[in-house]
Amino acid sequence: MKEVTVTDVKDYEQRHVDEAMEYIFSQYEGIIPKNGKVFVKINLVRDMSPEKAGTTHPAVVRAVVKVLEKYTDDITVGDSSGGKYTAGYMNAVYNKCGITAAVKDTKAVLNTDFSFTSCEFDGKTVRHLDITDSFLKADTVINIGKLKTHSFTGFSGTVKNLYGLLPGLVKVEYHSKFPHLSTFCDLLMDIEKFARPKIALNILDAIVGMEGPGPTNGTPRFIGKLIASPDAYKCDVTGVALFTQPMKMPLIRKAVENGLVSEQFVVETVKRMEPFYIEDFNRVDVMDDGAFLKLPDWIGRLMKRNLTPSVQVQSNCRACGKCRDHCPASAITIEKKATVDRNKCIRCFCCQELCPFDAIKLKKPLLYRIVRGLSHSRKK
Ligand code: SF4
Ligand code: SF4
Missing domain, CATH: 3.30.70.20 (Alpha-Beta Plaits)
Structure with a gap:
């Protein structure tokens, strides 16, 4: 099984994204159990149109759903956005982000279960955390992040996407409890550790990413890649290497220090992605x-x-x-x-x-x- 798969995709035309997604999943035969309950965790930071490049593009969501349909009829797509975790709020987000249309005429449904459960955490930062039931009730999860800059964390990828497993305003509460980037990264690592056993594949939508003041107010930037890996850190290192040195990002540096991804992998990835490096990318520098x-x-x-x-x-x-x-x-x-x-x-x-x-x-x-x-x- 490939550690990381990187594919070129020239635009969001559905047939191009479908073709790339077929290729990606062909590299990971057997990861989706037959007739299981699958949750597709996407990035819907807030209600914004797909052209603004702040959310997982609907063509990527639809392409993943089409592949999953070969294995199961039980597919739920969703996220907990930056606002309230209610049907009214999330339906408006699904519509604006193009996700309602993306799952139309497929076997997938949009998540309508806005309950959550307090879970025990064996982490560095927390002992308990509220986690959305849409994630907890699934047998298997596909985690689809968006590659973009982030004013607080420097970048947002598949690990940061898992912060959306916390329901609605609970995210605000934990920003307040972990106001320092360093400890916030520790919290993200705890959430990833908790989520990892269920995640079959992490996918980074980097066809059009975001540069400048992300994660919502930056500028769309064509990158032309879909990146996938069973390992969220490897997926993110590969994406970040397209526009900066991954070790400059506190989350990746901490992941290396904690043995979650090896420094050798980072070095080799930087070398591998060098031909695609975007020199004039408008990065966000953050200080650990x-x-x-x-x-x-x-x-x-x-x-x-x-x-x-x-x-x-x-x-x-x-x-x-x-x-x-x-x-x-x-x-x-x-x-x-x-x-x-x-x-x-x-x-x-x-x-x-x-x-x-x-x-x-x-x-x-x-x-x-x-x-x-x-x-x-x-x-x-
Ligand atoms: S704490 Fe400061 S940066 Fe964070 S939401 Fe409030 S005003 Fe904005
Ligand atoms: S800064 Fe933005 S979110 Fe805050 S009150 Fe003004 S318009 Fe609304």
């Missing part, structure tokens, strides 16, 4: 704040404030309140427009992710720009 945690609290906070971007509400804010409702630190108030209390803000960037009007930008502090500039010139 693990070192701050070892400092006295006030110094750590001062360092974080001066070394991570801050959120700035723009004049096009329409005071809709969505950012306030999802801010894990209750740092946002709304009058004529949103206002952020900088002393409360933990810089998780959920507000930027969920603002439907792209009214939140990130401002990089001077010290951040100096440190980044020095580290880039050193590398050159």
Whole structure:
């Protein structure tokens, strides 16, 4: 069985994606049990059209469903988005993201079970975590992430996609409990460890990815690849190697340090993907704040404030309140427009992710720009 499969796909025309998906699954014969209950976990960060490249493209979802139909009639497609985990909220997301149309006339159904269960976790960060029943009730899971930049974590792929196993606003709660990128990555690794036994295949939709201020307000960027692996870290390392050094991403570096993926695999993948490397990709550089945690609290906070971007509400804010409702630190108030209390803000960037009007930008502090500039010139 192949560790990682990378296929070229020139666009989202259904027959092209179908052909690529057939090839991918042919590399992993026997991973889908006959007549099992399969859950297809996609990325529906929020209600946005597929052309914006923030969500798993419907053509990819349909192609996966068509392959799965050969093995089972019991296929459910779904996610828990950044907002509420209710039928009303999720139906609007399914429609806007093109997923309702994608599963039409197939054997698959959209998830309508919005229950969840508190599960025991044998992890570094948590002992219990609420997990959606759509995942728990499945025999087998196909995890389809979207390759994109992410203002908080640097990138989003198949491991980050598993954060969507937490129901609705529980995600907000855990952003608040794990405000530092370093410990948030530990939490993601715990979730991946919990989910791994059920996941037959991880697929990264990198036909058109996102660059710039992702995961929702960046710019679509053609990459032309579908990447798949039974191992989520290997899938992500391969995707990230298309636009930056994977070891620059705290999640991947931590995964290597914890023995979840080998450094040798990372080195070999960078070499393998070199011919496809996108030099002018608009990356998001993030700083691993693990070192701050070892400092006295006030110094750590001062360092974080001066070394991570801050959120700035723009004049096009329409005071809709969505950012306030999802801010894990209750740092946002709304009058004529949103206002952020900088002393409360933990810089998780959920507000930027969920603002439907792209009214939140990130401002990089001077010290951040100096440190980044020095580290880039050193590398050159
Ligand atoms: S910043 Fe965006 S999400 Fe927040 S109130 Fe303004 S428009 Fe709404
Ligand atoms: S204001 Fe935005 S970045 Fe700050 S804590 Fe709230 S959601 Fe996170």
